[in-house]
Amino acid sequence: MPYILILYYSRFGATAEMARQVARGVEEAPGIEARLRTVPAVSTVCEATEDGIPDAGAPYAELDDLRHCAGLALGSPTRYGNMAAAMKYFLDGTSPLWMAGTLAGRPAGVFTSTASLHGGQETTLLSMMLPLLHHGMLLVGLPYSETDLLRTRSGGTPYGPSHLAGTESNLPLTDEERRLSRALGKRLARIALALDRAG
Numbered sequence: 001m002p003y004i005l006i007l008y009y010s011r012f013g014a015t016a017e018m019a020r021q022v023a024r025g026v027e028e029a030p031g032i033e034a035r036l037r038t039v040p041a042v043s044t045v046c047e048a049t050e051d052g053i054p055d056a057g058a059p060y061a062e063l064d065d066l067r068h069c070a071g072l073a074l075g076s077p078t079r080y081g082n083m084a085a086a087m088k089y090f091l092d093g094t095s096p097l098w099m100a101g102t103l104a105g106r107p108a109g110v111f112t113s114t115a116s117l118h119g120g121q122e123t124t125l126l127s128m129m130l131p132l133l134h135h136g137m138l139l140v141g142l143p144y145s146e147t148d149l150l151r152t153r154s155g156g157t158p159y160g161p162s163h164l165a166g167t168e169s170n171l172p173l174t175d176e177e178r179r180l181s182r183a184l185g186k187r188l189a190r191i192a193l194a195l196d197r198a199g
């Protein structure tokens with residue numbers, strides 16, 4: 001069964017909840033499934049002694065998860081208007097796939113969560129697209145036919161779903177944020193299947 005890899009990092013849970021909503025959207029499309037994977041935090045604990053499996057949540061991603069995906073949804077909380085180091089560190093380790101052009105032509109989308117409304121949702125999303133473009137992936141955003149983009153008073157951008165988590169990182173996803181996250185998953189799933197059928 002082909003799958004969309006939903007690869008995310010989340011420290012306080014907001015981006016993880018978005019990832020689950022993207023997964024629900026993927027699974028609305030028959031014939032393709034969602035695979036949720038996370039990346040370890042960058043820490044002073046040596047990588048070699050870090051537990052191989054996280055205590056809770058999605059398993060850690062391996063290069064093979066990326067190698068065999070039909071499409072990718074990449075999620076990270078913002079860090080100073082940019083993606084988190086943990087996600088950047090993982091992406092920096094994907095050069096074998098980059099050199100081989102493995103991901104070229106596959107669809108990809110991005111999602112993020114921030115503490116403040118103007119704290120860098122768009123810049124984070126755009127920065128997350130850059131390595132995906134280098135990999136030759138086909139970027140998928142959200143069209144304004146998703147009318148939640150016009151109504152939202154929190155997250156949600158044409159560059160990808162976003163979430164306003166608040167300064168305590170405890171605001172739940174709004175209905176608009178949830179629907180837009182699912183819409184990205186569904187679009188990725190449909191586009192991946194169409195590209196697969198086109199050979």
Ligand SMILES: Cc1cc2nc3c(=O)[nH]c(=O)nc-3n(C[C@H](O)[C@H](O)[C@H](O)COP(=O)(O)O)c2cc1C
Pocket residue numbers: 009010011012013014015016077078079080081082113114115116117118119120165166169
């Ligand atoms: C080092 C650091 C930098 C951050 N930079 C920003 C920022 O530039 N803008 C913003 O709105 N939030 C910023 N935040 C807040 C997180 O992006 C926010 O808490 C995020 O929504 C949490 O997502 P998570 O629950 O998936 O970990 C920052 C947090 C940390 C720890």
